[in-house]
Amino acid sequence: MGDKPRKLQADVAVVGSGPGGATVARELARQGKKVAILERGKNPRWTGNLLSTFFIMDKRSLLFPRGSVRVGRALTTGGSSAIYCGPAVPPPEWIKAKYQIDLGEFVEEARREIGIKxxxxxxxxxxxxxxxxxxxxxxxxxxxxxKFIDPEKxxxxxxHCMLGCSKGAIWNARKSIEEAVGLGATLVNQALVQEVLRENGRATGVSALTPHGPLRVEARVTVLAAGGMATPLLLRRAGLTEAGQGLFxxxxxxxxxxxxxxxxxxxxxxxxxxxxxxxxxxxxxxxxxxxxxxxxxxxxxxxxxxxxxxxxxxxxxxxxxxxxxxxxxxxxxxxxxxxxxxxxxxxxxxxxxxxxxxxxxxxxxxxxxxxxxxxxxHPGGTVRIGQGVDSDLQTPIQNLYVCDTSIIPEPLGLPPVWTLIAFGKRLARKLASAV
Ligand SMILES: Cc1cc2nc3c(=O)[nH]c(=O)nc-3n(C[C@H](O)[C@H](O)[C@H](O)COP(=O)(O)OP(=O)(O)OC[C@H]3O[C@@H](n4cnc5c(N)ncnc54)[C@H](O)[C@@H]3O)c2cc1C
Incomplete structure (x- = not known):
């Protein structure tokens, strides 16, 4: 017999702590919501060290690409933003023109808060x-x-931006996670989410494997933000078979x-x-x-x-x-x-x-x-708006949302982080009134 799962209860379960998940978590924590963040990676402190950076990278698609282009990503608190260089490019115009999604207000809010310049x-x-x-x-x-960089620091x-900034000068999603935790959110590292829990066709949380045994998180709303390569796997297991077909x-x-x-x-x-x-x-x-x-x-x-x-x-x-x-x-x-x-x-x-x-x-x-x-x-586009989620980022399963590069509806060709922060803020505003 397996271990009895530990249980957590939250208003919102967020799977993944990259820029998409971290923004949703922080914004909802600011609104006083009970947030649980499940992150499969560890939370190491690493500063300017090549070897430790290599350890937090996902080695499979990078070293063993199986006839494919090599795709890098990091599995740690902050997701891939933990090892990025911090250039910031706002979302492209076509998101508003073609999909009627106006991110303008959220883009400017992020610019002010982070001090992007x-x-x-x-x-x-x-x-x-x-x-x-x-x-x-x-x-x-x-x-x-x-840049997402504070010039004063x-x-x-x-x-060493890509190896972990020891000066605290670069903004990355770890900063949002730290703020969310400071406001009462629960961060569980080394929690590999396996399944979306469902009852009567609605999402009710997630189950995860941790070094301490299985974990069950019950939540009114679940946000998948595991990144463009991992979110589609969770959706496929939930029966959405098209997820993950086609990516940029x-x-x-x-x-x-x-x-x-x-x-x-x-x-x-x-x-x-x-x-x-x-x-x-x-x-x-x-x-x-x-x-x-x-x-x-x-x-x-x-x-x-x-x-x-x-x-x-x-x-x-x-x-x-x-x-x-x-x-x-x-x-x-x-x-x-x-x-x-x-x-x-x-x-x-x-x-x-x-x-x-x-x-x-x-x-x-x-x-x-x-x-x-x-x-x-920049793997993304695997659960596209208009195909895998609606323009509010909700999947066909009620109370189940996606907020990471998966949702970007067309190939981007630009650094995605600012776009994700804007989408995360927009989704959090919607969810804040729903939970
Ligand atoms: C080397 C490098 C440099 C980059 N440079 C830039 C740049 O300069 N500017 C820019 O805008 N973008 C840059 N990017 C891209 C940017 O970092 C990513 O597009 C962004 O981090 C994606 O955010 P996300 O929220 O979609 O997911 P991610 O950042 O991928 O985060 C997803 C998180 O979910 C976790 N996770 C995955 N599966 C599970 C699971 N089953 N259970 C629990 N947790 C799970 C992962 O461990 C990860 O921490 C760079 C990326 C890399 C790798």
């Missing part, structure tokens, strides 16, 4: 400055980008070149870039992966690229990220199958060609320039 010039590192000057010389509209010589991942490449005296890996990453090609699905910014991830990527590109790591300290890089076609699926084990179409590849190649020009202009040795293999970090 570009970093001042003093925090834009030497490599990023050189890239920006070269891009502008060539006629690109290349500018400092909005940020330091120029600290490039915003594929990306980085074009690198050696440039004496400059190293993008020592700059604060992604401080400036261009969105002038966003309408055709291409955005670009300065970026080099931290050296160990750089080495891994060089290895994925091919053995002969591995020695490139020796020149890491004089390497500058430009990331190209593109809007891909919906395609592939989430597999039953939570990995994804996703290939790059010819159209996606053309966009990536166009970005790489522009990056090469900029790098050369910036002074990079033309013979050293190469482009990384395709990767991705």
């Amino acid at each position: 570009p970093l001042p010039e003093r925090l834009i590192g030497p490599a990023a400055q050189r890239i920006m000057a070269a891009a502008r010389d060539l006629g690109f509209n290349w500018n400092p980008m909005d 940020c330091e120029l010589k600290c490039p 991942v915003d594929p990306l490449i980085i074009t690198y070149g050696n440039c004496k005296g400059l190293c993008s890996g020592r700059d604060i990453p992604m401080t400036a870039g261009t969105v002038e090609f966003a309408p055709e699905g291409i955005i670009m910014t300065d970026l080099a992966y931290p050296w160990a991830f750089y080495l891994l990527n060089a290895y994925w590109k091919g053995w002969r690229y591995v020695p490139k790591v020796l020149g890491y300290n004089s390497t500058i890089g430009i990331m190209t990220k593109v809007r891909d076609a919906l395609g592939g699926r989430v597999n039953p084990d939570g990995t994804v199958s996703k290939t790059i179409t010819d159209e996606d590849r053309q966009k990536l190649e166009k970005g790489a060609a522009m990056a090469e020009k900029i790098l050369k202009r910036a002074g990079a040795d033309p013979r050293s320039i190469y482009t990384s293999p395709v990767g991705a970090a």
Whole structure:
């Protein structure tokens, strides 16, 4: 016989603590609602440490992609935002124009609360400055980008955003979770949610596995926010068989070149870039992966690229990220199958060609320039508005909602976090009057 499940009762059960779930949890906790947050990952403190960052990453789709593009995500409090670089791009216009969902008020509220703005010039590192000057010389509209970073706490010589910010300068979803817990919400780490509980066709909570045995959370409303790769699995188990068919991942490449005296890996990453090609699905910014991830990527590109790591300290890089076609699926084990179409590849190649020009202009040795293999970090669109959820983010099962990248109705091609915060605030306002 198995252990008797422990029980928790709440107004709202939130599954997953990434930007979508964390925002809903915090907003409802602010309204005095009883919130339980179930997070499958641990809650480690890690600051600027490559190894511990690697441990919180989901290794399956990254290291063993099974014929698919590699998709990175983090499994920890704060979700993937715990390891992001913090550039902030507001939701695209088409969400309002095409789906009649007006996020404007919530976007502005987030801007004010978090203090989203570009970093001042003093925090834009030497490599990023050189890239920006070269891009502008060539006629690109290349500018400092909005960031989820508090410039007063940020330091120029600290490039560790992706490894956990030890200065507390970067906003990520952990901050919202901490606030929610401070207001009385319950956070259960290492709680792997297995099933949505149902009675008479309504969701009544979730069941989870924890190191201390099974856990049953009974709630008036359940919000799935386990991310674009995990939420569809929970919905499929609840009988919604279409969930997880078709996804976008915003594929990306980085074009690198050696440039004496400059190293993008020592700059604060992604401080400036261009969105002038966003309408055709291409955005670009300065970026080099931290050296160990750089080495891994060089290895994925091919053995002969591995020695490139020796020149890491004089390497500058430009990331190209593109809007891909919906395609592939989430597999039953939570990995994804996703290939790059010819159209996606053309966009990536166009970005790489522009990056090469900029790098050369910036002074990079033309013979050293190469482009990384395709990767991705924005899985979404797997439970789309209009298909898997309605415009209020409710599933066909009453009292069961989704608030993560799954709901984004079309390929985005942009950093999704600001969009998710806005959706989370909008959903919380609706739920606050319902529970
Ligand atoms: C390396 C990297 C860099 C990025 N850079 C940027 C950037 O600069 N700007 C930007 O806007 N976006 C960026 N992103 C993307 C952004 O972080 C994600 O789009 C965002 O975090 C998605 O939020 P979410 O709420 O959908 O889910 P997630 O952040 O994926 O969070 C979901 C959470 O649910 C948990 N979970 C999963 N399954 C279960 C389960 N069964 N039970 C309980 N818990 C579960 C997971 O552990 C996870 O913590 C980056 C992503 C990565 C990986």
